[in-house]
Amino acid sequence: MAFTLPDLPYAYDALQPYMSAETLEFHHDKHHQAYVTKGNELAEAAGMADKSVEEICIASFGSNQGLFNNAGQHFNHIHFWQWMKPNGGGTKLPEKLQAMIDSDLGGYDTFRADFVAAGVGQFGSGWAWIALKDGKLEIMKTPNGENPLVHGATPLLGVDVWEHSYYIDYRNARPKYLEAFVDHLINWEYVEGLLDASK
Ligand code: MN3
Secondary structure, three states: OOOOOOOOOOOOOOOOOOOOHHHHHHHHHHHHHHHHHHHHHHHHOOOOOOOHHHHHHHHHOOOOOHHHHHHHHHHOOOOOOOOEOOOOOOOOOOOHHHHHHHHHHOHHHHHHHHHHHHHHOOOOOOEEEEEOOOOOOEEEEEEEOOHHHHHEEHHHHHHHEEEHHHHHHHHHHHHHHOOOOOOHHHOHHHHHHHHHHHH
C-alpha cells in the first residue's frame, strides 16, 4: 500500500516550549513528506508498492539502500509523532512498563541516563531506542533510517537525533534536546500500547 503522510496527532504549537511549531512544520511537512514521496517512487520501482512499510523495511535492508532509507524513515516518523504528547515525559509510567524498566533497564534513572547517552553517542544522524528483543527491553541506537525491526526487535520508543529534529530549538545541544524529550514529551501510554500489541 502506498505510503501516506499521517497528520500530527496534536497542533503544531502543542509541544512548545520543548519542540517548536517551526521545527514540527519543517520536520513533518517537509522531511517526513519527502520520505513518503521518494519512498513511494522507489517502492514502485522495486515492485514492492503493495507491501506494508514494515515489510518493505525488512525486505529492502541491506539490498536496496535508497528504498530502505526512505521506508525506514517513514516507519520511524509515523511513530515518532505518536511517541510525543503535550505534558508528556517524566516519571509517571504505566505500571507494566515501569516494572519492565525496573527489571530489564535498571530502573527509571538508569533508563534515562542510558537512553540520553545512546542518543548523544550516535555519531551523526540516527535514532536512540527502547526495543523489545527476546521478551526483554533493550536500549539501542541506530544510524540514519535504521530501526530495531531490521535487528529482529520491536521498537517501543524512539527519538530522532537527526539535526533537523532539534537544531532550530537547541542548536548543537543534542543532550538538552534528549533530556527535554524524556522529561517533557514522551507519550508513555503509546509506548505501552506498542508493548501490548507486540505480545
Ligand atoms: Mn526526522
